Amino acid sequence: MKDWVGVGEAYSASYAALCAGTLPALRDALGDARGRSLVDVGAGDGTLAAAWASEGWSVTACEPEPSMRAASHRRHPEIGVVAGGLPELPFADASFDVAAANFVLNHVASPRSSAAELRRVSRGAVVATTWTLSPSWLWAEITQRSGIPPFAGERLPADEDFERTADGFERMLRQAGLQRLAVSEVEWVWPARPEALWRSVEGGVAGAGALYAGLDERGRQRFRAAFEAVVDERSVGGVLLLEHRAAVAVSAAL
Template sequence: MQRALGAPGGRSLLDVGAGDGRLAAAWAEAGWSVQGCEPEESMRGVSRRERPQVDTIDAGLPDLPFADGAVDVVVANFVLNHVASPRRSAAELRRVSRGAVVATTWTLSPSWFWAEVTERACVAPFAGAKLTAEEDFERTADGFARMLRDAGLERVVVTEHGWTWNADPDVLWYSVEGGVAGAGALYARLDADDRRRFRAAFERVVDERAVHGALPLEHRAAVAVSPFS
């Protein structure tokens, strides 16, 4: 990805949906002048505490507080799959960049794992906000590319990458207790009895599927680069 963007040379990069600032800090270490924006207060706190070299502000899609063409490069890592209006948000990324836009989305995530845990715990699955048919897009590399082109990103190139994450079950459980993603949102809404059943179901699935103490979870992601005009 960095090769596609050219040499940093102190050029400016905006990380939209920067989370805890981990990737923004990596861009900064590579030589970019980085700013992050993150709408979630607790994530901003982690970024500011652990990665003070990155200026992280309170902002998020679909409206960013930057002028047209404010930065050289805009990056949005696994953000467009969470917003209420992917096309409007993608157009906003293009608006604030005078150069390249980089965006990623999941084409395969370990949601099956949490669906199995939820079913075994006999609790109702988390029903998050659903996109309308007009807003949704096919969660494939081609579908992601079509959505971005609809939003006005020209000459967008999308590649798909796959890997297996050998996850530490303890880390997965900490993420649930911390309210991360759909599984965390579900757990936060459960009463004490349902939480005990959910934890027991989690442990059963881990016992059945773990290999040498780790959970092999397959992932695939689409990486889109809309290059310089």
């Protein structure tokens, strides 16, 4: 598991745009808003919550990390943000027409109980996503080039973890009690600006940020040099065209 404390601004300046890449698939899965209510669980800096609201949803954002809530308040003051997170949400049963969790179940300590909690607060659909090809592939290459041992983050115990594939995601959700499931895989290319990627590293975001934070000055120089080498080799028109994939799951109302 990764520590997200204090990374709200760095996340908002970098990976928020990447994680919004699932929005077209989520939009297609849910259809027109028609004034329905939606809770965005693990809403981060509010990027998706604001997008949902602009399309006519009545949106409540729910986010446990104060720096993420602060980033959301600054960027999207029109979106109400509730302090709270999985596996216990501060809402009554069947409070919303839809419960959404974009790249959240892959970060919680108990994915199955968290998925069941999404089902509890929704009287309609549950939509959730997880990475099947995450940003870690890029940082793994950079780490290898730098000669630095890879980041060894905390892993879920075997009885809590799930296979990071569309089929594995579906199995986990069914074990959590979600029914009438449709799971698909989507892929997209994120045109990442190098300065945004480096902001995520210096800001402590995700595994690469945690790795960098633990390096001494010489290690940081080596990591930065490897990053610059990859940027020089891969950038097209000043951006890196990075491929990503995600499993998108929709559980319809019973």
